[in-house]
Amino acid sequence: MQAQDQITRQNFDDWMVPVFSPAEFILVRGEGSRVWDQQEKEYIDFAGGIAVNSLGHAHPVAINALTEQAKKLWHVSNVYTNEPVLRLAKNLVENTFADKVFFCNSGAEANEAALKLARKVGLKVGGEHKNHIVSFKNSFHGRTLFTVTAGGQPKYSQDFAPLPKGIEHIEYNDLEAAKAAITENTCAVIVEPIQGEGGVVPANLEFLKGLREYCTEKQVVLIFDEVQTGVGRTGSLYAYMNTGVVPDILTTAKALGGGFPIGAMLTTDHFANMYAVGDHGTTYGGNPLASAVANAVFEFVNTEEVLQGVQNSHKQFVEGLQKISQTASIFDEIRGQGLLIGAVLKPEFAGKAGELMKLASDYGVLVLVAGPNVIRFAPSLVISEDEINEGLLRFSKAVHHFIKA
Numbered sequence: 001m002q003a004q005d006q007i008t009r010q011n012f013d014d015w016m017v018p019v020f021s022p023a024e025f026i027l028v029r030g031e032g033s034r035v036w037d038q039q040e041k042e043y044i045d046f047a048g049g050i051a052v053n054s055l056g057h058a059h060p061v062a063i064n065a066l067t068e069q070a071k072k073l074w075h076v077s078n079v080y081t082n083e084p085v086l087r088l089a090k091n092l093v094e095n096t097f098a099d100k101v102f103f104c105n106s107g108a109e110a111n112e113a114a115l116k117l118a119r120k121v122g123l124k125v126g127g128e129h130k131n132h133i134v135s136f137k138n139s140f141h142g143r144t145l146f147t148v149t150a151g152g153q154p155k156y157s158q159d160f161a162p163l164p165k166g167i168e169h170i171e172y173n174d175l176e177a178a179k180a181a182i183t184e185n186t187c188a189v190i191v192e193p194i195q196g197e198g199g200v201v202p203a204n205l206e207f208l209k210g211l212r213e214y215c216t217e218k219q220v221v222l223i224f225d226e227v228q229t230g231v232g233r234t235g236s237l238y239a240y241m242n243t244g245v246v247p248d249i250l251t252t253a254k255a256l257g258g259g260f261p262i263g264a265m266l267t268t269d270h271f272a273n274m275y276a277v278g279d280h281g282t283t284y285g286g287n288p289l290a291s292a293v294a295n296a297v298f299e300f301v302n303t304e305e306v307l308q309g310v311q312n313s314h315k316q317f318v319e320g321l322q323k324i325s326q327t328a329s330i331f332d333e334i335r336g337q338g339l340l341i342g343a344v345l346k347p348e349f350a351g352k353a354g355e356l357m358k359l360a361s362d363y364g365v366l367v368l369v370a371g372p373n374v375i376r377f378a379p380s381l382v383i384s385e386d387e388i389n390e391g392l393l394r395f396s397k398a399v400h401h402f403i404k405a
């Protein structure tokens, strides 16, 4: 306790590379969807570690998986395989379109594996010119040089030139523009079924169906980035399952480990077999500790009870937010699926999402932003009715303070 008491927020500025600007308080402990800071102030957690803490904090299922595996085997590298990773792979394969899985440690790495595979596929089926990648404006795919270039927010990539070549960004949900951009030289289309960081913007169904048809026709690999939408977030195991559209490659991370870092790329035998031994790799990917936790989280989430619970919680959130907006007249639109919800600020509050996020934490509730105009909610998938009610009550107080400010 003593060492912890000596740590202050100022220390962040003293010692940390300033790529983040964290809140002024330091969280020290959590249980369910409640967390506490150094001063014992309690917060309701609607942020969920950015759509990561799928079982909330300190869930017994995750703790048990972690501690049991911690006593057995943490890491062996991919020179050897291990039981937890094979169990997790079996679960992912049996419950999705995929036949094969590649494990890594983050969303960016999963997308890196997917985009590299698509380039390899392009080379094999179409030759060296089939290497163009089509992506979408405002998309987010991670922060490695390749994935940040694939992402459609130039502010994240422009300072790091020269960037990888052959990536084009077109308007999201514009099928005609996509068709015009996809040519014989295209190897991949990468798309989020709901743009998370870009403002919680759902793809429309016709757009995704059209992409699927056109990609098949042109022998283009269709990649769904489900890093944010996957593992129950939308009320289905994966968002593609709501669309009737099946991708060739799917990437998943965030909620997969429930807070323990892990990512995965899922694909069919056909595409998996275009990678050969040595083509790609990672030291930690699929390590027993991460895999054991992810497997427990995955099995817990992939039940009718939890997935139906996400849909019920969605209703509770949307109704609560609409009620807040009726009295405070603050939101233009509430959108999203399951427990990935975006509340769009009315034009008169444009640019102020960050301000409201900070006020919310003053009132004891943690929320996220998705760009300057959208408040985002991505809580635990098993958040309780009481926790949602209490959090919305606190959020409502913050909103009323905000509109008067």
Ligand SMILES: *Cc1c(COP(=O)(O)O)cnc(C)c1O
Binding pocket: 105, 106, 107, 108, 109, 111, 140, 141, 142, 143, 192, 196, 197, 225, 226, 227, 228, 253, 254
């Ligand atoms: C968060 C996110 C990523 C990046 O994941 P990291 O684990 O931060 O590398 C990629 N794609 C989407 C859609 C995301 O939401």
